[in-house]
């Protein structure tokens with residue numbers, strides 16, 4: 001069985017322990033590799049080498065850093081197909097979607113290539129007689145990223161290009177479900193000329209994560225995953241004195257108003273709900289149909305959901321692949337059953353799907369459930385599968401209140417032709433990322449990505465300006481070059 005190892009100090013490293021976790025191909029349902037589970041000794045080895053590397057990288061010039069970043073950008077771009085194939089084989093998403101993920105990650109690398117512009121500080125001339133003052137930002141040191149299974153390349157790439165561009169050294173703990181992309185990215189960094197020890201990968205699970213959270217040599221932790229784990233990460237790592245950003249789960253609603261182009265709304269909602277088998281933190285999992293929009297919308301969603309081609313992510317023409325594990329499949333199937341038991345109508349039922357040639361794969365077909373109420377389990381829980389729930393309300397205000405009552409606040413969208421309605425929605429909704437006739441409003445790399453409420457524990461959003469802020473700390477200098485002897489004063493310094 002192929003073993004997936006750590007990457008420490010610019011090379012593959014076996015684990016110091018003997019625990020492993022199985023890595024499956026979700027389309028075939030077969031185990032294809034095993035990933036080592038890092039011990040606290042492995043975390044310690046990675047931190048020691050990252051701390052050594054920081055001594056040099058933290059002092060490196062902006063032009064040296066950007067040279068490496070540009071080279072890395074070229075390499076990832078050139079090898080995108082190979083990287084996407086690795087993702088499809090371990091995650092299950094279709095190849096074109098995996099390529100899209102790589103592209104969205106590359107956008108953050110491109111943003112980081114411009115880091116000298118972003119890091120420019122502020123200068124005030126002559127704040128007092130012969131005194132100037134300036135502020136700028138310095139790196140933190142060794143920082144860590146803990147990432148989920150659903151974007152094995154893009155989510156780590158929300159973090160490390162900016163962390164490294166700003167002069168930090170980085171330890172990635174990828175998801176144990178699809179760990180191979182992390183090692184390919186590590187090799188590409190080395191090929192790009194990044195010094196050994198600046199980018200490291202420690203494979204592992206919860207025990208490895210806890211060793212990271214407790215390690216005194218790590219200054220900051222970025223996390224993306226489910227909300228309960230985000231809370232744990234935030235509490236434990238801040239208690240250990242670290243800076244933390246922890247992005248959690250989601251329940252994303254799209255409101256469809258009666259004046260919307262319903263055909264447009266239905267096709268975009270179908271893609272947003274079932275793309276990547278619903279395993280996106282920005283997937284639309286609830287359609288909130290307002291008034292007269294409902295019947296026609298549900299008819300269109302029904303026929304479009306049935307038309308989706310489901311199969312292996314490697315096969316041409318397939319639009320939706322399997323979900324990530326047998327356990328994930330069972331959870332989703334159980335939630336569909338609970339919706340039926342609790343009085344909703346399962347209009348399109350993905351539970352019984354079988355894909356010819358892939359009978360053991362972890363497939364759940366597109367599922368459309370009408371008449372969902374907020375009390376039902378399928379609404380209360382994050383399904384994270386290809387399930388679209390339809391909720392019917394009478395007015396836009398009711399739709400906004402319904403969304404705001406949900407504990408999550410990651411993404412949301414409104415479909416309408418009315419600017420006034422869109423504006424009322426944007427201003428009224430308690431959600432971090434809002435789309436207007438755009439169902440998956442993932443910000444570009446030069447804006448920051450983050451939700452509200454239970455979708456983000458901590459202060460900072462990812463990438464863009466907030467990412468730069470997260471990975472740096474400010475320093476303000478007040479400087480004088482005395483030409484004449486000046487008397488010192490015991491009073492609080494004030495401007496002369």
Ligand code: NAD
Pocket residue numbers: 146147148149150151155173174175176204205206207209210224225226227229230232247248249250280281382384410451455
């Ligand atoms: P997860 O929370 O199970 O795992 C995320 C990471 O935490 C993994 O690296 C995992 O090894 C580690 N982990 C798991 N259990 C742990 C524990 N008890 N203690 C410490 N670490 C632990 O999430 P997942 O299933 O990999 O990913 C899906 C979740 O991620 C969904 O909830 C989804 O909404 C969320 N997500 C959120 C965003 C966002 O931007 N808000 C983006 C992508 C995914």
